[in-house]
Amino acid sequence: xxxxxxxxxxxxxxxxxxxxxxxxxxxxxxxxxxxxxxxxxxxxxxxxxxxxxxxxxxxxxxxxxxxxxxxxxxxxxxxxxxxxxxxxxxxxxxxxxxxxxxxxxxxxxxxxxxxxxxxxxxxxxxxxxxxxxxxxxxxxxxxxxxxxxxxxxxxxxxxxxxxxxxxxxxxxxxxxxxxxxxxxxxxxxxxxxxxxxxxxxxxxxxxxxxxxxxxxxxxxxxxxxxxxxxxxxxxxxxxxxxxxxxxxxxxxxxxxxxxxxxxxxxxxxxxxxxxxxxxxxxxxxxxxxxxxxxxxxxxxxxxxxxxxxxxxxxxxxxxxxxxxxxxxxxxxxxxxxxxxxxxxxxxxxxxxxxx
Amino acid sequence: xxxxxxxxxxxxxxxxxxxxxxxxxxxxxxxxxxxxxxxxxxxxxxxxxxxxxxxxxxxxxxxxxxxxxxxxxxxxxxxxxxxxxxxxxxxxxxxxxxxxxxxxxxxxxxxxxxxxxxxxxxxxxxxxxxxxxxxxxxxxxxxxxxxxxxxxxxxxxxxxxxxxxxxxxxxxxxxxxxxxxxxxxxxxxxxxxxxxxxxxxxxxxxxxxxxxxxxxxxxxxxxxxxxxxxxxxxxxxxxxxxxxxxxxxxxxxxxxxxxxxxxxxxxxxxxxxxxxxxxxxxxxxxxxxxxxxxxxxxxxxxxxxxxxxxxxxxxxxxxxxxxxxxxxxxxxxxxxxxxxxxxxxxxxxxxxxxxxxxxxxxxxxxxxxxxxxxxxxxxxxxxxxxxxxxxxxxxxxxxxxxxxxxxxxxxxxxxxxxxxxxxxxxxxxxxxxxxxxxxxxxxxxxxxxxxxxxxxxxxxxxxxxxxxxxxxxxxxxxxxxxxxxxxxxxxxxxxxxxxxxxxxxxxxxxxxxxxxxxxxxxxxxxxxxxxxxxxxxxxxxxxxxxxxxxxxxxxxxxxxxxxxxxxxxxxxxxxxxxxxxxxxx
Numbered sequence: 001x002x003x004x005x006x007x008x009x010x011x012x013x014x015x016x017x018x019x020x021x022x023x024x025x026x027x028x029x030x031x032x033x034x035x036x037x038x039x040x041x042x043x044x045x046x047x048x049x050x051x052x053x054x055x056x057x058x059x060x061x062x063x064x065x066x067x068x069x070x071x072x073x074x075x076x077x078x079x080x081x082x083x084x085x086x087x088x089x090x091x092x093x094x095x096x097x098x099x100x101x102x103x104x105x106x107x108x109x110x111x112x113x114x115x116x117x118x119x120x121x122x123x124x125x126x127x128x129x130x131x132x133x134x135x136x137x138x139x140x141x142x143x144x145x146x147x148x149x150x151x152x153x154x155x156x157x158x159x160x161x162x163x164x165x166x167x168x169x170x171x172x173x174x175x176x177x178x179x180x181x182x183x184x185x186x187x188x189x190x191x192x193x194x195x196x197x198x199x200x201x202x203x204x205x206x207x208x209x210x211x212x213x214x215x216x217x218x219x220x221x222x223x224x225x226x227x228x229x230x231x232x233x234x235x236x237x238x239x240x241x242x243x244x245x246x247x248x249x250x251x252x253x254x255x256x257x258x259x260x261x262x263x264x265x266x267x268x269x270x271x272x273x274x275x276x277x278x279x280x281x282x283x284x285x286x287x288x289x290x291x292x293x294x295x296x297x298x299x300x301x302x303x304x305x306x307x308x309x310x311x312x313x314x315x316x317x318x319x320x321x322x323x324x325x326x327x328x329x330x331x332x333x334x335x336x337x338x339x340x341x342x343x344x345x346x347x348x349x350x351x352x353x354x355x
Numbered sequence: 356x357x358x359x360x361x362x363x364x365x366x367x368x369x370x371x372x373x374x375x376x377x378x379x380x381x382x383x384x385x386x387x388x389x390x391x392x393x394x395x396x397x398x399x400x401x402x403x404x405x406x407x408x409x410x411x412x413x414x415x416x417x418x419x420x421x422x423x424x425x426x427x428x429x430x431x432x433x434x435x436x437x438x439x440x441x442x443x444x445x446x447x448x449x450x451x452x453x454x455x456x457x458x459x460x461x462x463x464x465x466x467x468x469x470x471x472x473x474x475x476x477x478x479x480x481x482x483x484x485x486x487x488x489x490x491x492x493x494x495x496x497x498x499x500x501x502x503x504x505x506x507x508x509x510x511x512x513x514x515x516x517x518x519x520x521x522x523x524x525x526x527x528x529x530x531x532x533x534x535x536x537x538x539x540x541x542x543x544x545x546x547x548x549x550x551x552x553x554x555x556x557x558x559x560x561x562x563x564x565x566x567x568x569x570x571x572x573x574x575x576x577x578x579x580x581x582x583x584x585x586x587x588x589x590x591x592x593x594x595x596x597x598x599x600x601x602x603x604x605x606x607x608x609x610x611x612x613x614x615x616x617x618x619x620x621x622x623x624x625x626x627x628x629x630x631x632x633x634x635x636x637x638x639x640x641x642x643x644x645x646x647x648x649x650x651x652x653x654x655x656x657x658x659x660x661x662x663x664x665x666x667x668x669x670x671x672x673x674x675x676x677x678x679x680x681x682x683x684x685x686x687x688x689x690x691x692x693x694x695x696x697x698x699x700x701x702x703x704x705x706x707x708x709x710x711x712x713x714x715x716x717x718x719x720x721x722x723x724x725x726x727x728x729x730x731x732x733x734x735x736x737x738x739x740x741x742x743x744x745x746x747x748x749x750x751x752x753x754x755x756x757x758x759x760x761x762x763x764x765x766x767x768x769x770x771x772x773x774x775x776x777x778x779x780x781x782x783x784x785x786x787x788x789x790x791x792x793x794x795x796x797x798x799x800x801x802x803x804x805x806x807x808x809x810x811x812x813x814x815x816x817x818x819x820x821x822x823x824x825x826x827x828x829x830x831x832x833x834x835x836x837x838x839x840x841x842x843x844x845x846x847x848x849x850x851x852x853x854x855x856x857x858x859x860x861x862x863x864x865x866x867x868x869x870x871x872x873x874x875x876x877x878x879x880x881x882x883x884x885x886x887x888x889x890x891x892x893x894x895x896x897x898x899x900x901x902x903x904x905x906x907x908x909x910x911x912x913x914x915x916x917x918x919x920x921x922x923x924x925x926x927x928x929x930x931x932x933x934x935x936x937x938x939x940x
Contacts, residue, residue: 014523076465083458086450330456333459344469
């Protein structure tokens with residue numbers, strides 16, 4: 001069966017495609033930052049339990065307090081890019097969603113359980129004693145499982161060749177396990193996430209927790225170690241992912257495509273630079289290198305998606321019927337919303353300072 | 356047809372959507388009204404300088420945050436997940452049409468999260484004025500979320516002039532937008548009062564507990580009273596098919612409306628009792644009564660709204676099975692399978708008829724019907740119909756029963772679907788049995804009886820029996836001979852078989868018109884009610900009364916369409932039904 005015959009007809013766009021691409025590429029890394037911080041803070045807090053001493057204990061406790069916020073922001077900042085993916089690739093995404101319906105729906109209860117457990121970890125940290133680390137471990141496992149579901153859907157959505165399995169298994173129990181890129185893709189993003197999360201923990205410790213130098217130093221040490229070693233490991237995982245890509249896609253990164261090759265080169269340079277600053281435990285320089293690195297990685301991911309879909313779908317061919325006023329309405333809302341958030345956070349900083 | 360179908364035969368997606376939506380509705384409306392409740396109670400605490408009330412608000416905020424942010428936020432995402440799984444085509448249309456509405460809603464969601472965190476974690480650490488402002492920002496953002504989602508949900512029931520101009524704002528500010536916005540706002544305040552009442556009952560200090568119970572009770576009662584005219588306004592702007600469904604033409608909606616009305620009465624009663632008798636208000640069963648009836652009221656409204664747009668998922672635009680109304684005519688010409696993406700049989704042939712029929716079922720019926728499951732089971736709903744009757748029924752299904760979408764496709768596709776629904780699901784024969792019940796009777800006889808005794812062997816035993824006796828005997832075979840098992844076929848099959856057996860000893864001409872009546876009954880009525888179901892209702896009716904009733908079915912029950920048969924057909928059906936009812940002349 002020709003996979004192309006299965007691809008649903010895409011609905012008409014209400015703004016030029018570039019706008020949606022722009023919003024997607026703008027908001028997706030924001031989701032990544034929150035998600036990375038969430039996973040990394042969880043892991044650092046977990047490792048903190050394994051070390052003896054007050055400082056590590058306190059570090060875990062402080063990170064526990066941050067965890068529910070990070071879950072909330074990861075979910076919220078995930079909504080926006082998922083919305084724009086729905087707009088640009090909805091017809092592909094819904095198809096793969098149906099194929100893995102059971103697993104996709106499981107994401108919700110898993111997240112709810114993880115979220116409440118994060119609150120239990122936070123609110124009952126002292127009461128739980130040694131049990132706390134197991135609660136946290138459960139949270140981490142649940143969140144990593146959710147990530148695996150996302151990796152499956154995002155990779156199956158760009159692989160229509162695997163879709164005809166639906167005819168024999170229509171009950172929503174299909175995953176994309178046969179895809180040789182799935183595992184390196186998942187490992188690549190998880191390794192990256194935990195590394196960046198380590199950096200976040202170090203940053204958190206050296207800023208928010210600086211009033212307790214011992215804790216701040218423990219956080220910086222653990223966080224930066226995690227960041228540096230995982231980034232080193234990532235060079236290997238990243239290479240594996242790159243080599244698992246189909247020949248045509250791989251070639252684009254190896255000189256075949258200017259943008260793709262440039263992105264890869266910048267990505268590697270930035271990663272190597274973060275290794276230097278990371279092993280020197282320089283938090284802020286690492287941060288300034290990592291922020292653009294996450295954007296570069298997102299763009300590379302987009303290039304991969306475009307290449308996978310090239311035989312089947314070209315977003316620029318979708319019909320467009322532009323209406324500008326809703327877009328303006330959104331932009332105004334966004335500006336007002338960001339203004340309100342900044343104002344509220346400034347009030348928060350003010351009372352922190354007063355204290 | 357554009358998308359694959361998530362096929363778990365016994366589990367319908369509709370049920371899943373309802374489940375997730377109902378949970379989300381209670382929590383998300385609370386998230387809006389509760390925001391106002393929090394700032395108002397905090398203001399009361401500041402004004403009255405009450406430490407106890409302030410402590411109560413803080414505690415209530417924690418409960419509020421854990422419930423709305425985690426459960427409310429994630430069940431909201433869950434609805435999105437579920438509908439994109441069950442109704443991908445509709446989800447895609449809603450996402451594409453209102454993308455910037457959704458995007459703006461996401462911004463308000465973000466503001467809500469930040470505001471609620473700041474509000475909760477700065478209790479007692481921030482000056483009152485700023486803290487109150489943060490509370491107001493939360494409520495404003497939450498209400499704006501409601502404002503936006505309300506427009507999109509109402510669009511599904513009343514798309515208004517969007518259908519002709521595709522304008523975002525026409526679809527958003529649709530005919531039910533404003534009444535629904537008022538209704539939902541009052542509903543959210545009512546829920547906030549109910550939840551407040553719930554947490555207030557846990558207060559240790561008796562005076563504060565009484566005050567907060569009374570305060571919350573008044574909140575809920577006033578909002579409930581205000582919601583009534585808004586609800587009335589909402590109903591009054593419904594377009595005609597939806598209004599007709601709501602006013603009684605749909606049995607499901609009728610049940611929902613009754614549940615809603617009943618819940619409303621209980622809710623109002625308990626609330627008044629609580630306000631008047633608050634010293635005793637710690638009784639937990641009253642909390643349960645309040646919460647359940649509040650949810651019953653709200654749930655009934657949501658259920659009615661969902662059901663009232665049937666057979667559409669987006670009224671007058673897209674049917675529940677994802678087929679666009681404007682495409683129906685073209686697809687009828689070109690064929691459904693040819694236009695569908697996720698089918699293996701692009702054309703119906705004699706060899707693939709059942710398989711193609713199954714694919715048609717999957718893409719046109721499964722959105723609402725399970726196969727052997729709890730929700731709208733297709734197996735039990737089709738068991739009384741033969742192949743010929745099914746074909747006739749499918750051809751006018753939407754006309755006969757408005758809330759069912761029309762069959763979309765060519766004649767041969769319709770035949771394939773009918774084949775699947777009869778031969779595929781019930782192993783019924785595929786011969787065209789309309790008007791020829793005798794042949795079907797023969798087939799049924801062969802399938803069910805001939806293994807033990809041939810027709811020739813029983814022919815002499817029935818000599819001299821009239822049709823009624825033959826028919827009655829089929830209801831009690833073990834009484835004739837203990838070795839015989841019961842024949843558990845639907846009455847229509849028994850009628851057909853009785854006709855066949857009767858003819859073994861009598862000429863074709865002697866077969867009375869009642870057989871035609873049986874066929875007509877099967878074609879026109881049996882889809883909704885079997886003879887067994889309506890027989891008790893006709894007990895004591897004369898034939899003339901039955902005949903007269905056939906002229907005004909919708910007067911008997913608004914859910915029934917009028918029977919449009921010829922007078923002769925009505926006579927035949929009346930004969931048949933009178934016989935079934937007990938043969939009263």
